[in-house]
Every structure is written in C-alpha cells, then in structure tokens.
C-alpha cells in the first residue's frame with residue numbers, strides 16, 4: 001500500500017472499530033472518520049431513526065454513498081459500519097482506496113460488549129446472542145475475504161490491540 005492510502009477497519013458490531021480507529025488515528029497522525037457517525041451527520045438523525053423511517057435498505061443506500069465519498073479521500077482512518085461489507089460495491093471501494101483491517105472477535109465477547117446498547121438496531125431482538133452468532137456466521141467469511149490484515153482479539157486491552165495493529169501497519173507502509 002501507499003503511505004497515503006486510507007486504512008479501513010471492518011468487523012462485527014462491538015469489534016472495536018470505533019475505539020481502535022480513534023486511537024490508531026492519534027498514533028499515526030491521521031484523521032479519524034466513523035462512517036456510522038458520518039451517515040448520522042448527513043441524515044441529521046441517529047441510525048435507529050434511519051432504520052425506523054427508511055428501513056435497512058434506506059440505511060444501506062446512505063452507507064454506500066458515504067463510503068464512496070470517503071474512498072475519494074486519502075490519509076484517513078475509517079471505522080466502517082458492521083454491515084458495510086454486505087455490498088460488493090462497498091468492498092470494491094475500500095479495497096481500491098486503502099488497506100482493510102478486520103478486527104475479528106468471538107460472538108460471546110461481542111455479546112458482552114453490545115447487549116446493553118440500544119444503538120444497534122439489528123441487535124434489538126429477543127435473543128441477541130443468537131443473532132450475533134448468525135451474523136458472525138454470515139459475515140466472518142466476507143470480512144476475511146475483503147481484509148488485507150486479520151487481527152484476532154480476545155480478552156486483551158484496547159491499548160494492546162492498538163499497538164499490535166500499529167505494528168502490523170508500519171510493517172506494510174511507512175505510515
């Protein structure tokens with residue numbers, strides 16, 4: 001990769017894309033953009049409201065527009081939405097414009113991190129653990145396929161994970 005290419009974090013809800021992305025950006029002196037936040041700013045409402053008013057399909061349209069715009073920029077660290085990889089056009093856009101890092105986390109840990117949070121509409125179901133397992137089964141192969149770098153993380157600290165990701169990225173470019 002070129003040192004100015006974007007770095008995209010992909011992974012399941014609760015994988016740590018926002019948390020890790022923000023800290024990584026500070027270390028690498030890059031701008032951090034959270035695609036979910038960008039969608040909310042443009043829409044003027046929170047993601048659950050977009051799901052309520054326009055459905056998941058409407059949300060995905062907005063997500064694709066945001067990703068296409070971010071892919072035209074450079075030097076960014078982007079936390080993508082958990083489902084961004086579901087559209088092949090989004091995968092193409094991120095692969096062409098940067099390096100893709102998959103934060104791979106087991107469903108049980110994802111559940112522990114997300115089950116108190118109502119901001120993830122797809123997890124507002126009777127059995128969120130089962131939903132997370134279903135989503136993981138569906139998406140894990142897609143995340144692996146799109147990723148240049150897979151970082152499996154478990155019970156370690158955010159600091160440790162950010163350090164590992166930074167080290168791997170520095171190996172790949174003069175970041």
Ligand SMILES: Nc1ncnc2c1ncn2[C@@H]1O[C@H](COP(=O)(O)OP(=O)(O)OP(=O)(O)O)[C@@H](O)[C@H]1O
Pocket residue numbers: 011012013014015016017018019020036079080081082113120153155156157158161
């Ligand atoms: N490596 C880690 N160890 C422990 N807790 C973590 C780790 N990474 C993230 N967390 C915590 O897990 C929660 C979810 O993380 P975060 O919001 O960054 O995930 P996300 O991948 O951006 O999710 P979403 O796709 O829903 O936006 C946060 O409370 C965060 O502090």
Ligand SMILES: O=C(O)C1=C[C@@H](O)[C@@H](O)[C@H](O)C1
Pocket residue numbers: 012013036047080081082083084119120121122
């Ligand atoms: O996993 C998903 O499909 C989603 C994850 C979030 O980041 C948001 O992009 C939205 O809630 C959809």
Ligand SMILES: [Mg+2]
Pocket residue numbers: 017018019034036079
């Ligand atoms: Mg996030």
